[in-house]
Every structure is written in structure tokens, then in C-alpha cells.
Amino acid sequence: MAQFSRRHVLGLGVGALAATRLAPAFADNGGKKLHGLSAFGELKYSADFRRFDYVNADAPKGGMFSQLVGAGGSTFNSLNAFIVKGDRAxxxxxxxxxxxxxxxxxxxxxxxxAAEDLTVSPDRLVFRFQLRPGITFHDGSEITASDVAFSLTTLKSKGHPAYASVLRDLADATVEDKRTVQLRFQPTRGLDVPALAAAMPIFSEKYYSKRSFDETSLEAPLGSGPYRVARFEQGRFVEFERVKNWWGENLPVCRGLYNFDILRDEYYRDREAGFEAFTGRNYLFREEFTSRVWATRYDFPAIRDGRVKRDVIPDERPSGAQGWLLNTRRDKFKDRRVREALTIAFDFEWTNKNLMYGSYQRTHSVFQNSDMMARGEPSAEEIALLEPFRDRLLPEVFGPAWIPPETDGSGQDRKLLRSAGELLNAAGWTVKDGRRLNAKGEQFSAEFLLTERSFEPHHQTFIKNLRVLGIDANIRLVDPAQAEVRLKDFDFDIAIARFIFPQIPGSSLRNYFSSDSAKTKGSNNLAGIADPIVDALVEKAVGAQTQAELNYTCRALDRVLRSGRYWIPHWNKASHWIAYWDQFGFPPTKPRYARGTPETWWYEAAKAAKLEQAK
Known part of the structure; x- marks a missing residue:
């Protein structure tokens, strides 16, 4: 569904407003019914819209779409996707x-x-939804207001921290009658929270009266969306079948979407095996994440004869942040000077040129390639936010936004490694007999948590530099299930993560940067950031009343986060590399802030027949 699932809450990136016709989303409307919501009060589509502009309303239904989940190295052991336990499908x-x-x-x-109308109180704290008549779960039971209230309160109390942080300011969900539910929010809630809450999944209260919501399960839960789980094999694949005559199929928000009869997600623990399976047509769509493979491996026969198509499509979302997160819960990473030393020891320029075919740009910010990213000197608005904390902030926060130094591209920039060594010395980690030791004589060690071998070369060149500094650095290669557990328990030294914030990040910032999230297992605050200044700026961002206020508040937050050196930034690119067997149709324009597959694509029987003839 085009909703804020856990996947979207955790990291769906969206970008700047692209509105051609605007209608107010939050008016003091005296009870007038609304058809849409947005944080800052602007909607592209009017109340009588028939479909989204990025779909083909006449797309045929049928066929199969299959894809590789992630880039390989993925698995699952639970069909409960909304809790912290287990590896979700x-x-x-x-x-x-x-x-x-x-x-x-x-x-x-x-x-x-699922709601047919909505009214908002003049103070924008009470949202009253009336459900459509006749809407049902997949077993034919009616979806009621009680199910909605149960779903939101359960996600708040028992759901994954990503949900709990968003719903923190949901004061209560009150059932007025069978079809009417009222959501009341705290005055401190971010403007993004009502829309996020309204787009969360609706569960069956009756179904969960006999089951535990907060436990993993391989029983397909009772749903109400356009697809249901048809078949699966734990850790290998999940097939979803389209629900025929689904009640939402012809609504404006669904017309032209969900066109395949079968959606199949394939799981491969090994990235190489996953690629070979694609060349053999064991699945039909693949997004490529490895520059070496994209540059050198897409020359197999089906590419050359046109049976497989290869495209580069724009990614207009903010690119967000990917990098090595340093676990500051561990004593050796508590000193900022240590974290900076490790950061400048990484030679991005050599890595990009020699391992990634020059395909990437260096990432500097957690809000990379967005208006929330700090650039150059701080603005007057940023200074005003930062000034109350001046005596507790480094001078660099009030100067040009910090970026990692550019190396000489040799793979072992001696000047930067000397600087790194000086920082480690100042932090009490000195060299004796080639080993970096603290005052107790303990050697500095650093373990990189990794789930797949294809990423080892990127680590090895970095590890080589760390060993030059006297650090005992190594890779811990584990299976995805074990890595998932260790990340949730914060049981690691250094781990790779990528997160992309929406254009209106609001309450989601708490789950990544707040002191509370640093203590919450399963949160996205992998670095363990626990800084009252960061907390204060996060709350300022959550409470922003305009897009401009949000932008400059996040830029101030960005400056403080960069000064903390909590992560070693990786790289980014503004495109998707995709390949697919040529049996699909798709609209001429993809949605600006999503890839659009498989939701907007469809099966073309004539193309599929040609592929069969060409075997």
C-alpha cells in the first residue's frame, strides 16, 4: 500500500514540493470535510481528483512481478513486520x-x-475520520473504528520504535461509533504526525484478541490491503496474490496501481548467487547497488539481444546518509577526537576511483542533497538557534559546515594519517611497538560488522590505514539474521547503515538522534547519540510551523551532528540502476519521490510471449 509502513517510516526519502495546483489542507474549516493532509497545508490534488498523475488508469491486471530483496544477503523469519523482534519479510x-x-x-x-471523510478541529489537535461503508478484512469481516483505534494504540505501545516515536504525541484514539474514530494529539506534536498516523496499517482487533501482537510469527496476518500472502518459504521467497474485487481498487488513490496478480520477493544470502539467478530469469527485476557489477557484468546474452533492459532512472529524493556508524556506547569511541581520527583515515577518493568506477559523490550530511543540508556559513536563523548553546559547542559549528578532508587519492594519504595519529595521541591512545595503546596498556581494536563479502574491498583499504595507525582493525562477517540481532541490541563497534529522511522529517528525527532512542533497543540511533543540544534542536524541528523553519532548524542540527563526528560518511548518487526482463509496461513518468516499481508497472502478455519464443 502507498502508506507509511515500517519501511517508509524508517527511511522513505521524499524531496521538494512539486505542486502545480494547490489547495489548503489545514484550514480552520468549521467542520468542512477534507480529502487530504500535508504538514504545511498544501496539496497538489483537489477533492475531485480521479487518479494520481504518475499512473496509467487503464493499466491491465495480471501476470507476475518478481524481484530480488535488497542487494542479496537478506533473509526473513517473521511475517510480523511491525515489531522490533525478528527479521521481517x-x-x-x-x-x-x-x-x-x-x-x-x-x-x-x-x-x-479507508476513510471516506475527515474533519479537523480549529486548533488542529483533533482529527475525526469516518470510515467507508462495506470495507472489510480479507476474511470478509468488517473494518470498524474500533480496529483503527486498536491499531494505533497497539503500534504506539508495542510496535517498532519507529512507530512509537511517531505516535508519542497521539493522546488518544476514541471510537464514536462503528464507523467514526477520533484521534486527538498533544499540542507538542509535530505537524507531520497526523498524516503519518493516518497512513499507518489497520489491524483486526478480533484477530489479535487470540494472538500476541509483539511476537514473531510465520502465520500470515489477517490483512485488508490489495494483496495477501499466498505462499512463502522461510528465508527464500514470499509470494503475494492480488485480492480480486478488493474494495479499494477503484478509489482515486489506488486507480492504476497494484496491477500484478502475483508479486514475488526473492531472498538470496549471497549477492553473486542473486545476480546469476537474474541472468537465468529466476526473477524479473533487479536494482543494482554495486558499481563494479553495473560496469562490468551486464553483458550477458539476454542484455545483448534486448530481452533484458537496463535503465538509469533519476532519484530525486534527498540522498540521505550512508556510512560507518561508530557506537559511542563503547568507551573507545566516546572521545570525539578518536572518531575524527577514524574519519580522516578513510580514503574516499581512492575507493571511489579504484573500486566504484568513479560513480559516486562523497556524502557530508545526514540531510545530503536537500534544503535541510548545512552549507557554508550558518544563516542568521541558524545562528539564533545555536547561540544559546555557544559555550557548549565547538567553534566550528559557527563557521563553514564541516566536510571530511579530500585525500590525495593515493590510498594512504600520509598528511592525513599524521593528523589522525596526533588526534589519537591527544585522546590518550599512543603508539608503542607499533600498537595503539591506552593508559592501561590495552590496544585499540575496531571490529566492522558486515553481512556480505562483496563489500570487503571497501573495508580492507580502510582497515589497512587503521593498522598503519596501530589499530587492530578487522571484519566480523555474520549472516543477516545475526547482524539484525546485533544491531537491535547495539552489539557492535562499527556498522554500516543508510537512512533517508523525508522532506518533512519531523518526529522521525527522534528515532535517529534523541537521547531516548539511544537507550531504546531496535531504534535507528545506532551511534548512540545522547546530547541535550541535539535533543533541543530535534524538538525545534518537530515543532516547525513552516517549511522554511524546518529547513533552517535541520541545518543547525546538521552542523551540531557533523561536529560530533558520529559516523564516517560514505557516498551517494542521484539515480537508480535498474534491469528487468522485457515483459512489463510502465507510465512515461515515474512518481517524483519513489521508484514506482512494482506499484505503477503492469504485465504485458505480448512481450512475455516473445520472451518465451526466444528461449
């Missing part, structure tokens, strides 16, 4: 409906789905 959000659904050509707008 991909795509479970497709089996659930929500009050409202996302439009992916707008920054954060949602429009009516």
Missing part, C-alpha cells in the same frame, strides 16, 4: 489498508483511503 505493508494513502509526487501528502 519485505512487502507486508501491501497486505494492509490505512485511513489515508501517500501520493508519491508530493513531499508528504496523504489522501482518503
Amino acid at each position: 519485505n512487502g507486508m505493508e501491501l497486505t494492509f489498508a490505512s485511513l489515508m494513502a501517500r501520493a508519491f509526487d508530493e513531499p508528504d501528502a496523504v489522501y482518503l483511503l
Whole structure:
């Protein structure tokens, strides 16, 4: 579903507003019914819209779409995708409906789905939804207001921390009658929270009266969305089948979407095996994440004769942040000077040229390639936010935004390694007999948590430099399930993570940067950031009343986060590399803030027949 599933809450990136026709989303409307919501009050689509602009309303239904989950190295052991326990199966959000659904050509707008109308109180704290008549779960039981209230309160109390942080300011969900539910929010809630809450999945209260919501399970849960789980084999694949005559199929927010009869997600623990399976047509769509493979491996026969197509499509979302997260819960990473030493020891320029075919740009910011990214000197608005903390902030926060130094590209920049060594010395880690020791005589060790061998070369060149500094650095290669557990328990030294914030990040910032999230197992605050200044700026961002205020608040936050050196930034690119067997159709324009597959694509029988003839 086009809703804020756990996947979207954790990291769906959306960008700047692309509105051609604007209608107010939050008016003091005296009870007038609304058709959509957005944080700062602008909607692209009017109340009488028939479909989203990025779909083909006449797309045929049928056929199969299959894809590799991630880039390989993935698995699952649970079909409960909404809790912190277990390794969740991909795509479970497709089996659930929500009050409202996302439009992916707008920054954060949602429009009516299970709800047929909405009214908002003048103070914007009470949202009253009336459900459509006749909407049902997949077993034919009616979706009621009680199910909505149960779902939101359960996600708040028992759901993954990503949900709990968003719903923190949901004061209560009150059932007025069978079809009417009222959501009341705290005055401190971010403007993004009501839309996020309205786009969360609706569960069956009756179903969970006999089951534990907060336990892993391989029983397919009772859903209400356009797909249901049809078949699966733990850790290998999940097939979703389209629900025929689904009640939402012809609503404006769904017309032209969810066109395949079968969606199949394939899981491969080994990235190489996953690639070979694609060349053999064991699955049909692949997004490539490895520059070496993209540059050198897409020359197999089906590419050359046109049976497989290869495209580069734009990614207009903020690119967010990917990098090595340093676990500051561990004593050796508590000193900022240590973290900076490790950061400048990484030679991005050599890595990009020699391992990644020059395909990437260096990432500097957690808000990379967005208006929330700090650039150059701070603005007057940023200074005003930072000034109360001046005596507790480094002078660099008030100067040009910090970026990692550019290396000489040799792979072992001696000047930067000397600087790194001086920082380690100042932090009490000195060299004796080639080993970096603290005052107790303990050697500095650093373990990189990794799940697949294809990323080892990027680590090895970095590890080589760390060993030059006297650090005992190594890789701990584990299976994805074990890595998932260790990340949730914060049981690691250094781990790779990528997170992309929406254009209206708001409350989601708490789950990444707040002191509370640093103590919450399963949160996205892998670095363990626990800084009252960061907390204060996060709350300022959550409470922003305009896009401009949000932007400059996040830029101030960005400066403080960069000064902390909590992560070693990786790289980014503004495109998707995709390849697919030529049996699909798709609209001429993809949604600006999403890839668009498989939701907007469809099966073309004539193309599929040609592929069969060419075997």
C-alpha cells in the first residue's frame, strides 16, 4: 500500500514540493470535510481528483512481478513486520489498508483511503475520520473504528520504535461509533504526525484478541490491503496474490496501481548467487547497488539481444546518509577526537576511483542533497538557534559546515594519517611497538560488522590505514539474521547503515538522534547519540510551523551532528540502476519521490510471449 509502513517510516526519502495546483489542507474549516493532509497545508490534488498523475488508469491486471530483496544477503523469519523482534519479510505493508494513502509526487501528502471523510478541529489537535461503508478484512469481516483505534494504540505501545516515536504525541484514539474514530494529539506534536498516523496499517482487533501482537510469527496476518500472502518459504521467497474485487481498487488513490496478480520477493544470502539467478530469469527485476557489477557484468546474452533492459532512472529524493556508524556506547569511541581520527583515515577518493568506477559523490550530511543540508556559513536563523548553546559547542559549528578532508587519492594519504595519529595521541591512545595503546596498556581494536563479502574491498583499504595507525582493525562477517540481532541490541563497534529522511522529517528525527532512542533497543540511533543540544534542536524541528523553519532548524542540527563526528560518511548518487526482463509496461513518468516499481508497472502478455519464443 502507498502508506507509511515500517519501511517508509524508517527511511522513505521524499524531496521538494512539486505542486502545480494547490489547495489548503489545514484550514480552520468549521467542520468542512477534507480529502487530504500535508504538514504545511498544501496539496497538489483537489477533492475531485480521479487518479494520481504518475499512473496509467487503464493499466491491465495480471501476470507476475518478481524481484530480488535488497542487494542479496537478506533473509526473513517473521511475517510480523511491525515489531522490533525478528527479521521481517519485505512487502507486508501491501497486505494492509490505512485511513489515508501517500501520493508519491508530493513531499508528504496523504489522501482518503479507508476513510471516506475527515474533519479537523480549529486548533488542529483533533482529527475525526469516518470510515467507508462495506470495507472489510480479507476474511470478509468488517473494518470498524474500533480496529483503527486498536491499531494505533497497539503500534504506539508495542510496535517498532519507529512507530512509537511517531505516535508519542497521539493522546488518544476514541471510537464514536462503528464507523467514526477520533484521534486527538498533544499540542507538542509535530505537524507531520497526523498524516503519518493516518497512513499507518489497520489491524483486526478480533484477530489479535487470540494472538500476541509483539511476537514473531510465520502465520500470515489477517490483512485488508490489495494483496495477501499466498505462499512463502522461510528465508527464500514470499509470494503475494492480488485480492480480486478488493474494495479499494477503484478509489482515486489506488486507480492504476497494484496491477500484478502475483508479486514475488526473492531472498538470496549471497549477492553473486542473486545476480546469476537474474541472468537465468529466476526473477524479473533487479536494482543494482554495486558499481563494479553495473560496469562490468551486464553483458550477458539476454542484455545483448534486448530481452533484458537496463535503465538509469533519476532519484530525486534527498540522498540521505550512508556510512560507518561508530557506537559511542563503547568507551573507545566516546572521545570525539578518536572518531575524527577514524574519519580522516578513510580514503574516499581512492575507493571511489579504484573500486566504484568513479560513480559516486562523497556524502557530508545526514540531510545530503536537500534544503535541510548545512552549507557554508550558518544563516542568521541558524545562528539564533545555536547561540544559546555557544559555550557548549565547538567553534566550528559557527563557521563553514564541516566536510571530511579530500585525500590525495593515493590510498594512504600520509598528511592525513599524521593528523589522525596526533588526534589519537591527544585522546590518550599512543603508539608503542607499533600498537595503539591506552593508559592501561590495552590496544585499540575496531571490529566492522558486515553481512556480505562483496563489500570487503571497501573495508580492507580502510582497515589497512587503521593498522598503519596501530589499530587492530578487522571484519566480523555474520549472516543477516545475526547482524539484525546485533544491531537491535547495539552489539557492535562499527556498522554500516543508510537512512533517508523525508522532506518533512519531523518526529522521525527522534528515532535517529534523541537521547531516548539511544537507550531504546531496535531504534535507528545506532551511534548512540545522547546530547541535550541535539535533543533541543530535534524538538525545534518537530515543532516547525513552516517549511522554511524546518529547513533552517535541520541545518543547525546538521552542523551540531557533523561536529560530533558520529559516523564516517560514505557516498551517494542521484539515480537508480535498474534491469528487468522485457515483459512489463510502465507510465512515461515515474512518481517524483519513489521508484514506482512494482506499484505503477503492469504485465504485458505480448512481450512475455516473445520472451518465451526466444528461449
